[in-house]
Amino acid sequence: MKTKRYQWMFKVAVMTLAFLLLFGLLAPNFVKELVAKEIDHLHIQVESKEGNQAVYDPVLPDYTIKYGKDFAEHGGFHNEVWHYRANLKGDDGLDYGVQWTVYRVANGDHQGVGWENAQIYTAQVVVSTSKHSWSQQRIARGGIGQAGVMMYPFRLWIDDWSWVSNNNFAIASQLNVKTDDFQVTLQNAAYGPFVLNGDKGYEKTHDLMSTASYSFSAPFIKAKGSLILNGKAVKVSGIAWLDKEWGNHLVANRSLRWDTFNLHLSDGRVLSLTQYHNPQNIRYISGSLSSKNGSTIKIKDSEVRIYPIEKQQLLNGRLLPLRWVIELPNYQISLITQSLNKELWLPFWIPSWEGPIEVTGSHKGVGFMQLTGY
Known part of the structure; x- marks a missing residue:
């Protein structure tokens, strides 16, 4: 009952x-x-x-990730996310950031059909410049055709928003998003390999507790296409990053906070770092430094320092750390990050600040930062 x-x-x-x-x-x-x-x-x-x-499948360290299979939905786990970010240059000379995120959350451990399907999907898209932003969120139920994932070939959709490919790897692919206020059409092609995050795709999110997820990335993506913003079209091109993650603790714990940095450095390498904060303010850092020749170095918690150097107040009154220092002495990396548009607090299903950043210091570069739980 x-x-x-x-x-x-x-x-x-x-x-x-x-x-x-x-x-x-x-x-x-x-x-x-x-x-x-x-x-x-x-x-x-x-x-x-x-x-x-509900009882969900456990996240265990002996799982072997297969890219052509694991872009699909993993309904036996509580939650899952496909996360795409692109740093683009427009033919109008402006810098653009594009974020496309899809969450799947199970409303139970049963695998029904139609309205008895346990899966909920929410998608959010954000386009930003240094002065403006356009965003929208949608939510839909899986199992009734409104949202879902199909393979052979890959297709991820919610309503008429879609990420489609002619294979199972989600790259090469096309992102299509259309709203009343803006439109995004981007073609994506890989110029480097996939990267397994953590320990062969098994990524711990806490140093002491047994919380972890499965995670891999496609950080070497070239993107090009067009944006239509307020009725005006602009051609864009640049670099992008795609993450895929699934498990049981990605969105369920409201007390968990994290700071994530995904950076394309000027020497061609990519740096991914996430600093997790638990309720006792004990921090745990997970990350990797990868090259397009296929080599990846797992960054240990003791090898990196991440700390904010400036907080800024947003128009909504929130005071957020939007300028950071990232230091990896063993790899001769010392960076300072700077947000391109501070007014990118996103009051979505999982509220967060997320937007494009640039980095200076030992290396120049561009990327994205996400602050969740603030």
């Missing part, structure tokens, strides 16, 4: 969200804020239910 009540509550919430999201495209900002609150409420309900009842 309790399970049926939760299912009924969830269906009502999904239908309410669908109406609010549709109406929110035309409504004032207070309606969009209401949608964000409803999504947050839905997230709490899912956590409450599944924390007591």
